[in-house]
Amino acid sequence: MNSTFAPALHSPVPAAPGWPILGNALALGADTRGFLTRAYRAHGPVFAVTAPGVRLTVLAGLEANRFVMREGAGVLRSWEAWHANDVEMGGVRHSLISVDGEPHRAFRRAERRAYSRSHFEANLRPALAVAAEDLAALGAGERLPVARWCKRVVTEQLARVAVGGTARPSLDDILTFVQTGLMVTVTRRWPRAALADPRYRRAKGRVGRMVDELVAWHRAHPPGEDRTHDLIDDVLAAQRERPDFWRDEDVRFAALGAFIAGLDTAANSLAFVLYRLHRHPEVLARVREEADALFRDGPPTPEALGRAPHLHRAVLETLRLHPIAPALTRRVTRDFTFAGHTVPSGTDLLLATTVTHGLDEVFDRAERFDPERFGPERAEHRRAGAYVPFGVGAHTCLGSGLAEGLILLNAAAVVRTLNLHLDPASRLREVSRPTPSPDGRLHLTVRGVRHPAVSLLA
DSSP: OOOOOSSOOSOOOOBOOOBTTTBTHHHHHHOHHHHHHHHHHHHOSEEEEEETTEEEEEEESHHHHHHHHHHHHHHEESHHHHHHHHHHHHOOSOOTTTOOHHHHHHHHHHHTTTTSHHHHHHTHHHHHHHHHHHHHTOOTTOEEEHHHHHHHHHHHHHHHHHHSOOOGGGHHHHHHHHHHHHHHHTSOOSOGGGGGOHHHHHHHHHHHHHHHHHHHHHHHSOOBTTBOOOHHHHHHHHHHHOTTTOOHHHHHHHHHHHHHHIIIIIHHHHHHHHHHHHHOHHHHHHHHHHHHHHTTTSSOOHHHHHHOHHHHHHHHHHHHHSOSOSOEEEEEOSOEEETTEEEOTTOEEEEEGGGGGGOTTTSTTTTSOOGGGGSTTTOGGGSTTTOOTTOOGGGSOTTHHHHHHHHHHHHHHHHHHEEEEOOTTOOOOEEESSSEEEOTTOEEEEEEESSOGGGGGO
C-alpha cells in the first residue's frame, strides 16, 4: 500500500502541544472539530494527539478524507475502538459499528430498512405525533430546555418508528446508561470506576429489561395486517436465516441501537439547528415562511421537506458547523504512507474527517453561518471529501437519511408551532458526552403559540 501525497517519506509525526499528563484531552473534549482544525493548520495533515494513556496519530484534511474513502477498507478497522462498548452495553461479540468487511455488510443488510428514508416516509405521521405531543405542552412564558427537549422528542420518535416501543418512562435511564458507557469505553474520558456506580448499574438493568420485553413481544406478535415490519422484526428474520451470526444478545443490542441512534445524533443536531435558527433571525424568517407553507394542507412529505430550500440549507449548514461525528477512531491493519509519513500497522488513528468543514480553502469564510453556500449557484459541499457530517467510508452512518428527515421535520414543526426567543446575550457552550451537544444552559423562551400543535397532524 503506497498512497503518498508529499515527496519526503519517513518524516517524524509532529505532536500537538498539550498539558502535562492530560495532553490534549481537555481541548478535544471541549471542541473536537475546532481543536483538530487548528492543529491541522499548525502541523499539516498528519500529527499526533495525546490523552492520559493514549496516543493517536491524526489524519486530517481533504486528501485524508479521500484516502479513507478510497483505501480505508483495506488498511483500517474499527474493532479496537468499539469492542469494549459492545461488551459493556450488550455483552456481544460484534456489532454494526465494531466490525468491518462482510460481517459489517451483514449487519447493514439486516438493519438498513428500518433506518432508511423510505421507512421514515412510511412512519412520518407517528414521528410527527411525538413532536405534536411535546409542543402542545408549551405555552407563552415557558422556557424550552433545548438539548433535553430534543433528546426527549427524537429518542421517542425512533423508539416508536424503529422498534414499536416507547422511551418516555425510561429516558433518564437510557441517558445514564448510554452516555456513561460511551464515555468510559469509547472516548475514555471517564474512569472505569463510573461503571460501578450504583445509579449506572440500576439504569443499565432497567434498560436491559425494557429491551428484553420489547424483543419478547416481537417474537410473540409477528407483523401482519395490524402492523408493519420494524427493526426488531428484520433482525429476528436475519437470526432465523443465520443463527450462527445473530445470537440473542446481538438481537437485543440491535434493538437497543434504536434508542442510542437518536440520543446522541439526530437529537443533538436538532438542538444545534434550533439554536442557529434563533441566532440568525433573517434565516428563521425564511424557514418559518416555508414551514407554514409545508403544513398548509396537512403533514408534508419527506420530498417536500427536502425541497424547502431555506430549511434544507439551514440544516445542512448546521451539520457542517456541528457535525454528528466530528472524528473517527480506527486501528491500522497494514502499513501505508500518507503525506510524507509512514503509518505502521498497529497504530491507533484519529480520522479528523470534519476538519474540512472549517477550512476557508474548502468553504468560503468557513466559520460563518451561511446556508446559501449549499445553494446550486455555489454548492461548496460538492467536492469529494469536503462535506462529511455523518462520517466517511464504509462506516458512514447507516441512518443518515432517517436522521436528516427527522431533523427537517422537527425543525419545521417547532418554528411553525411556536414563536420562540433566544436571549441575545446567550452564548453557545458545547459539551461532548460523547458527541457534541449544546449544554443544559441553552434555553429558548416561548413568546406565543403561532398555531396549535394538533394542527400539525390535521
